Amino acid sequence: MTHQHTISRTPVLPGGQVQGREGPGGRAPGRRQAPPALTARWCSDPEGFGALAPAWRRLHRACPAATPFQSHAWLYSWWQSYGRPGRLRVLVVEREGVLVAAAPLTLTHRPFPVLVPLGGEISDFADVLIDESCAREAARALADALADAARTAVIDLREVRPGGAAERLAALWRGPSRQLPDSACLELPAVSMDGLLGRLPSSTAQRFRAKLRKLDALAIESGPVTGDEVPEAVRTLLGLHRLQWQGRKVTPEHLQPRFRDHLVRSVRAMVLAGEAVLTEYRLEGEVVAVDVTLLSPSLAGGYLYGADPRLRSRKADVATMLLRTCAGYAAQGGHTTLSLLRGNEPYKHHWRPEPVANQRILLARRRTAVALWTLTGRAALRRRATAALRTHRERRAGPRQ
Numbered sequence: 451m452t453h454q455h456t457i458s459r460t461p462v463l464p465g466g467q468v469q470g471r472e473g474p475g476g477r478a479p480g481r482r483q484a485p486p487a488l489t490a491r492w493c494s495d496p497e498g499f500g501a502l503a504p505a506w507r508r509l510h511r512a513c514p515a516a517t518p519f520q521s522h523a524w525l526y527s528w529w530q531s532y533g534r535p536g537r538l539r540v541l542v543v544e545r546e547g548v549l550v551a552a553a554p555l556t557l558t559h560r561p562f563p564v565l566v567p568l569g570g571e572i573s574d575f576a577d578v579l580i581d582e583s584c585a586r587e588a589a590r591a592l593a594d595a596l597a598d599a600a601r602t603a604v605i606d607l608r609e610v611r612p613g614g615a616a617e618r619l620a621a622l623w624r625g626p627s628r629q630l631p632d633s634a635c636l637e638l639p640a641v642s643m644d645g646l647l648g649r650l651p652s653s654t655a656q657r658f659r660a661k662l663r664k665l666d667a668l669a670i671e672s673g674p675v676t677g678d679e680v681p682e683a684v685r686t687l688l689g690l691h692r693l694q695w696q697g698r699k700v701t702p703e704h705l706q707p708r709f710r711d712h713l714v715r716s717v718r719a720m721v722l723a724g725e726a727v728l729t730e731y732r733l734e735g736e737v738v739a740v741d742v743t744l745l746s747p748s749l750a751g752g753y754l755y756g757a758d759p760r761l762r763s764r765k766a767d768v769a770t771m772l773l774r775t776c777a778g779y780a781a782q783g784g785h786t787t788l789s790l791l792r793g794n795e796p797y798k799h800h801w802r803p804e805p806v807a808n809q810r811i812l813l814a815r816r817r818t819a820v821a822l823w824t825l826t827g828r829a830a831l832r833r834r835a836t837a838a839l840r841t842h843r844e845r846r847a848g849p850r851q
Contacts, residue, residue, distance in 0.1 A: 486546045488587060490595035493540040496533070500526055502542070505549040507723060511747055512581040515615045518726065518744035518751070519573040523719035525554050528569050531712040539565055541599070543591045550581040551588035553596060555605075562821045563603035572703060572712075574635070574751070574791040575808065576607060577614040589618040597815065600625060604821045605813040608632055609792075612806055620811050626819040628826050630810040631833075636790040636803035640750060640780035643773070649802055658800075661767040662774065668766055670738070672731045672775055680718040683728050684710065687740035690756025704754070713754075717742055727779050731771065733761075739768060743776050750780035751789035769797050 493499050506522035518524060529538065533556065543551035554568040567576035580588050596605055596619065609632050610616045620627055638646060643662070647655045675683045688710055692700070703709050720726035725746070731739035741755030757768045780788040790798045792808075810829065814822035 485587070488543055488545050488550070488591040490541065490543045490591055492595075492599075493542060494536075494538045496529060496538060499529065499538060499540050502540075502549070506552065506579075509549045509552060509579050509581055512583060513579045513615055514582055514748055515577060515611070515613055516579055516746050517575040517577065517611060517749050518720070518746045518753075519569050519575045520554070520577055520579055521720060521723075521725050521746070523723060523725065524573070524716045524744075525568045527712050527716035527719070528573070529556075530715065531708040532570055533568075539599075540568075541592065541595055543588055543595070545584070545588075550584055551579060551592040553578040553592060557603065560825070562818075562824075564821070564825070565599060565603045565605045567607055567609075572709065574609065574633075574753075574789075575611045575614075576609045577611065578607075578616050578619065580615040580618060585618065589615075590622060593619050593622040596813065597623075597625065600813055600815045601817050604818050604825060605811075606825060607811040607813075609808045610811055611635070611808055614809075616811050619813065623813050625813065625815040626822050627814065628810075628812045628822065630812070630826065630829050632808040632810040633792045634794050635792050635806045635808060636794070636798050637806050638777075638788040638790065638801060638803050640783075640785040640788045641777065642781045643777050645781070646773070646777055646801060650800075654800065658770060661770045664765055665767065665771050665774075668733060668764060670731050670733050670766065670771065672729055672771075675721075675728045675730055677718055677722040680721055680728055681714045683730060683740055684714045684717060684742075686730075686737055687728075687742065687754065687756040688713070690738075690740060690758055691754065692756075694757050694759055696759075713742075720744070729775055731757075733764075739771070741772050741775070743779050745779070745783060745785070748785055749787045749789055750776065750783060750785045751791050752776045753791065773801070 493502070503522045503526070510516050510521055513520075537557045539555045539557050541553040541555065542549055555565045556568055558564050558566055567573075569576055578592060580592065599605070607616050607619075620629060639649075647658060650658070688704070692705060717726050717728055721728060725744065727743045727745070729741055729743065730737050731741075738761055739755060739757040742753045744751055744753050752772055755768075755772055761768055777788055790803055794805075812822050812825060
């Protein structure tokens with residue numbers, strides 16, 4: 451099901467002059483023809499969303515801020531595993547049939563209506579997509595259509611990366627809005643392993659070079675799998691992931707069949723489209739590790755891996771092994787950022803990454819302002835509770851020796 455409306459504006463000529471009436475010949479001398487109108491429509495039909503794949507891939511590549519989690523393959527597969535019937539709300543903006551902006555959303559109730567991004571908790575970033583070649587007009591059209599929706603539902607965009615396209619919406623928004631801090635991420639420049647080592651103090655770099663020499667001495671072979679090999683490789687990855695976390699606290703969702711199905715579908719499509727690389731590592735002919743690297747025009751990031759615990763007994767530094775591979779993909783693909791994604795694990799800090807905070811963008815109208823302030827208040831309470839718990843744990847642990 452879709453419904454649409456046309457967004458048409460009076461063209462403005464260079465210098466700010468508003469275009470007037472046409473002359474006798476059909477066009478005023480020396481004046482530009484009005485640009486084609488933008489059409490915004492809501493898609494709530496999963497089959498219609500699936501049919502957008504080719505146009506969505508073009509838009510994804512035309513949006514410099516896009517991350518792999520805004521690819522059609524990732525979002526459509528997520529909907530197949532996690533979507534609730536009747537809740538799909540994908541806003542698309544087109545010009546003469548060409549997709550120039552999109553907001554992939556789903557309707558939830560908390561308990562009031564809220565529009566949130568597709569992708570959910572298993573996605574490290576969320577955002578809208580805006581074609582850079584017509585960013586100003588497309589962003590305005592997207593904001594206007596979302597403003598209509600915000601009369602009955604708050605728009606809650608979580609995990610927006612700094613510089614994300616959703617920042618354009620926030621800048622154009624005419625109603626109540628808030629921008630709040632969200633999850634912490636760590637980022638490195640997209641350079642080769644030699645480049646990453648060159649950023650470290652000499653003693654730290656020497657320690658990691660020794661680890662790399664140990665990996666080379668073990669003769670661990672690595673290579674990407676093809677699209678047809680993805681299903682089996684993903685199952686191997688998840689099996690090793692379960693094994694490596696045995697007896698420890700693992701993310702429960704990673705063990706669920708719906709997550710496995712999502713990863714198989716999305717990664718296969720993304721590998722075929724050049725939006726992901728799935729790498730197998732073999733020791734003495736046996737697969738001992740598998741990891742998936744997700745790619746977008748500007749960003750590369752290692753999403754998930756599984757590694758045989760026996761690698762530890764062979765003194766293999768798995769994190770260093772995976773980072774070398776991911777850095778190679780990032781540097782070769784012309785990306786600008788190698789993201790370590792969400793999480794503030796100590797091992798990541800050995801590489802001197804830049805800490806970056808995602809943001810949460812809340813947009814409403816006057817009718818839904820109370821719901822916006824309620825969500826803002828809840829977020830503030832959670833931040834205070836998290837800070838208090840952290841302080842409590844630090845006090846119990848005592849001073850570091």
